[in-house]
Amino acid sequence: MRMAELSTRSGTPVATIKYYQRETLLAGGERSGPNQALYAESHLERIRLIRGLTEVGGLSVAAVRRVLEAIDSERSLPETFEIAQHSVSATIDESTVSAEALARVDALTAGWHVSAANPGRLAAARVVDTFAEVGQIDVRGWFDRYAAAALLAAEADIDELDARVDRAAKGETVVVGTVLGDKLFSGLRRAAQEHIAALRYGQPPEAAPDHTP
Amino acid sequence: MRMAELSTRSGTPVATIKYYQRETLLAGGERSGPNQALYAESHLERIRLIRGLTEVGGLSVAAVRRVLEAIDSERSLPETFEIAQHSVSATIDESTVSAEALARVDALTAGWHVSAANPGRLAAARVVDTFAEVGQIDVRGWFDRYAAAALLAAEADIDELDARVDRAAKGETVVVGTVLGDKLFSGLRRAAQEHIAALRYGQPPEAAPDHTP
DNA sequence: GCTATCCGATAGTGGCACTATCCAGATGTG
DNA sequence: CACATCTGGATAGTGCCACTATCGGATAGC
Numbered sequence: 001m002r003m004a005e006l007s008t009r010s011g012t013p014v015a016t017i018k019y020y021q022r023e024t025l026l027a028g029g030e031r032s033g034p035n036q037a038l039y040a041e042s043h044l045e046r047i048r049l050i051r052g053l054t055e056v057g058g059l060s061v062a063a064v065r066r067v068l069e070a071i072d073s074e075r076s077l078p079e080t081f082e083i084a085q086h087s088v089s090a091t092i093d094e095s096t097v098s099a100e101a102l103a104r105v106d107a108l109t110a111g112w113h114v115s116a117a118n119p120g121r122l123a124a125a126r127v128v129d130t131f132a133e134v135g136q137i138d139v140r141g142w143f144d145r146y147a148a149a150a151l152l153a154a155e156a157d158i159d160e161l162d163a164r165v166d167r168a169a170k171g172e173t174v175v176v177g178t179v180l181g182d183k184l185f186s187g188l189r190r191a192a193q194e195h196i197a198a199l200r201y202g203q204p205p206e207a208a209p210d211h212t213p
Numbered sequence: 214m215r216m217a218e219l220s221t222r223s224g225t226p227v228a229t230i231k232y233y234q235r236e237t238l239l240a241g242g243e244r245s246g247p248n249q250a251l252y253a254e255s256h257l258e259r260i261r262l263i264r265g266l267t268e269v270g271g272l273s274v275a276a277v278r279r280v281l282e283a284i285d286s287e288r289s290l291p292e293t294f295e296i297a298q299h300s301v302s303a304t305i306d307e308s309t310v311s312a313e314a315l316a317r318v319d320a321l322t323a324g325w326h327v328s329a330a331n332p333g334r335l336a337a338a339r340v341v342d343t344f345a346e347v348g349q350i351d352v353r354g355w356f357d358r359y360a361a362a363a364l365l366a367a368e369a370d371i372d373e374l375d376a377r378v379d380r381a382a383k384g385e386t387v388v389v390g391t392v393l394g395d396k397l398f399s400g401l402r403r404a405a406q407e408h409i410a411a412l413r414y415g416q417p418p419e420a421a422p423d424h425t426p
Numbered sequence: 427g428c429t430a431t432c433c434g435a436t437a438g439t440g441g442c443a444c445t446a447t448c449c450a451g452a453t454g455t456g
Numbered sequence: 457c458a459c460a461t462c463t464g465g466a467t468a469g470t471g472c473c474a475c476t477a478t479c480g481g482a483t484a485g486c
Contacts, residue, residue, distance in 0.1 A: 034450095136389055444471090
């Protein structure tokens, strides 16, 4: 297909597609002349992936470039995981989190095999610090229960990964799962919050859910 | 205290504090002259809250303004929840998600009391759509297991909320918990991913966790 | 008195993700 | 074949956002 079709089928402006090419997120088409090129179905899929990662996943163009490179290269799964994890979360310098918060997180994840450089470990410690800084205290094991929930999700992640066969599919699942998993969870948590709140102090729980406005 | 102390103690540049005042995130100090003002401890706490929400929570200044207004006003808890939820997630038009994805999410949350307008419901549906668009399929109940994890987290959220006594504290807990909860979970999930991956195909599980690089 | 600091207003900066324009050459349509 | 339309590549511009810098006139504190 040519540029115009790629644009309409992906729902992305031509100028934006050209921008992605300049940013090396998207390869050029197969050249059929000095100023002509043809694009394959794979280009369309790649654009959809890029837009999913940016619009829904909230990744920056630079982060998308990193994870795409990880998918395309013949990296091992743990390496791909590491790249995906680093790309979704802002890099946190260990010096910016308190030793107490780090110790708290390490206690939460006691028994887990987590390296010191795991970006999630630092991100969680950062949250623990912030929680304290704004005067909140963990009175009912909020942290611990989140750790339990996270373990559940991570098991689901790896099970899903095991269902993929070839390496390219695994790489893409790692990236997509890491990026979209956060969003899926936060969405479902908001729904669950409304549910639990309604159960405890809101409308009577026997009221049927209303999905038609 | 005066502006200089407010700046040093909060670790925020004077120009930025003035910017927050212009943006009505922070009230002016108590005036002691035509061009002098004194700031209280509450101003310092407010700045810490603002920076926690922006730097760690990733909220925009506009979103911070909305949630602070919700905390300060005498709104009911469900209303505060709604504002906090809308502020953390980008508004999604129902027309941009497919009916199938919406039905899938409603099936995941069957039995929950969730209103049609819940932003999390739409956000989750958006993720389900994107997952399909990039060619991924949910083979091992990934969605369902995330719903279970979300329910666990939401229960922890509401329990934590119940531990607060006065309304102002509850409001702040709603906001902080909603905003930081997402980040805490995503951090812990990354740690858990490394753990489970190591357990399944990585280093031997008997290797002790290494927290000293 | 003198220097450092203050408030408030206004303008400027840098990063980011596009978006628009231009050009010479290619294509397709009647 | 005429001619409007489209193409790839290069370059410049836009809009938004979260600050950041500067200025002028006034005050604080020694």
